Amino acid sequence: MKKTKSEKWFDILLYALVSGILLVTLLPFWNQIVISLSSGKGAYSSGLMLVPQNFSLAAYKLALEFTGLWTGYGNTLLRTVLGVTLSLIFTSMLAYPLSKLDLPLNRTITMFILFTMIFSGGLIPSFLLIKNLGLLGTIWALVLPSLVGTYNVLIMRNFFRSLPESLEESAKVDGAGYFTIFCRITLPLSKPVLATVALWVAVYHWNAWFDAMIYIKDPGKQVLQIVLRKIVLENNLDSMQALVNRTDTTKHLGRELYATIVILSILPMLIIYPFVQKFFVRGIMLGAVKG
Numbered sequence: 001m002k003k004t005k006s007e008k009w010f011d012i013l014l015y016a017l018v019s020g021i022l023l024v025t026l027l028p029f030w031n032q033i034v035i036s037l038s039s040g041k042g043a044y045s046s047g048l049m050l051v052p053q054n055f056s057l058a059a060y061k062l063a064l065e066f067t068g069l070w071t072g073y074g075n076t077l078l079r080t081v082l083g084v085t086l087s088l089i090f091t092s093m094l095a096y097p098l099s100k101l102d103l104p105l106n107r108t109i110t111m112f113i114l115f116t117m118i119f120s121g122g123l124i125p126s127f128l129l130i131k132n133l134g135l136l137g138t139i140w141a142l143v144l145p146s147l148v149g150t151y152n153v154l155i156m157r158n159f160f161r162s163l164p165e166s167l168e169e170s171a172k173v174d175g176a177g178y179f180t181i182f183c184r185i186t187l188p189l190s191k192p193v194l195a196t197v198a199l200w201v202a203v204y205h206w207n208a209w210f211d212a213m214i215y216i217k218d219p220g221k222q223v224l225q226i227v228l229r230k231i232v233l234e235n236n237l238d239s240m241q242a243l244v245n246r247t248d249t250t251k252h253l254g255r256e257l258y259a260t261i262v263i264l265s266i267l268p269m270l271i272i273y274p275f276v277q278k279f280f281v282r283g284i285m286l287g288a289v290k291g
Contacts, residue, residue: 035259036060059256069261072224075139076206077268079223083143083205084198087152091197092190095153096182099160117150123214130215141215142223146204152197159193160186199273206269224265231258 003011027048034049039056063069097103098110121129126145135141163186171181187194209225216222 032259032262036256036263038256059260062257063260063264066261068227069264071220072222072227075221076224079139079142080202080205082139083146084201086143087147087149087201088194088198090148091152091156092187092194094148095156096160096186098153098157113150113153127214136215137218137221139221142208142211145211149201152200156193156197159190163189202272203269228261228265231261
């Protein structure tokens with residue numbers, strides 16, 4: 001069907017708007033890449049930089065020797081892996097029974113879960129709970145409080161409801177119980193929603209810093225975002241500045257090194273996203289509109 005003139009103009013405006021948003025989003029990121037690949041006074045040029053000045057990989061070589069960065073990387077990676085794995089297990093185990101309309105008190109349980117989206121205990125009760133459980137200073141203080149997200153439960157529950165009931169009925173005829181059906185039928189068919197929730201949880205844990213600032217005091221257990229915060233906001237550059245000033249050849253590597261560390265910190269999420277993107281749209285659409 002041929003488009004009218006007004007529809008063509010609307011498409012042009014839509015593409016222009018999306019292109020503008022994409023440009024505004026990518027330019028700051030590209031600017032950091034250019035700065036990290038520059039050297040000398042070129043890296044300190046004012047305004048937006050689109051091309052590296054005096055191309056150099058010295059900042060990346062120096063960042064590899066910054067032990068604080070890799071300590072934060074390791075702790076954040078551990079937190080993310082634990083958080084995603086446990087969150088998928090417990091969220092799916094809660095969402096599956098809620099997807100059954102014949103579950104006793106289904107609506108009541110769902111309302112209790114929805115209540116947590118509006119009201120929470122607050123910061124002080126949460127801190128006292130973590131302290132009384134003996135979790136202060138451990139990785140579990142960062143993982144357990146966010147183990148099950150209400151929105152994730154609802155998305156996963158609705159996706160489970162979209163699966164054909166005939167599959168479960170045939171499995172029950174063959175003698176399978178609910179746990180067997182859940183593990184061998186439901187989960188293998190739920191890769192889109194599992195990948196979607198896994199991406200959300202992974203991004204949350206990778207970017208989180210406030211809980212680590214409150215619950216973790218040992219520098220050796222701090223996450224990557226706290227390391228970046230100390231460098232960028234608090235100007236706590238003790239170990240890194242020692243690297244920058246180590247030789248005369250690296251005395252101008254301050255800004256380049258900041259940009260390099262920022263790029264290295266977000267690189268894992270950029271690598272992971274393309275692998276789960278194909279599941280993302282299907283998972284969130286089916287999980288949002290069903291049930």
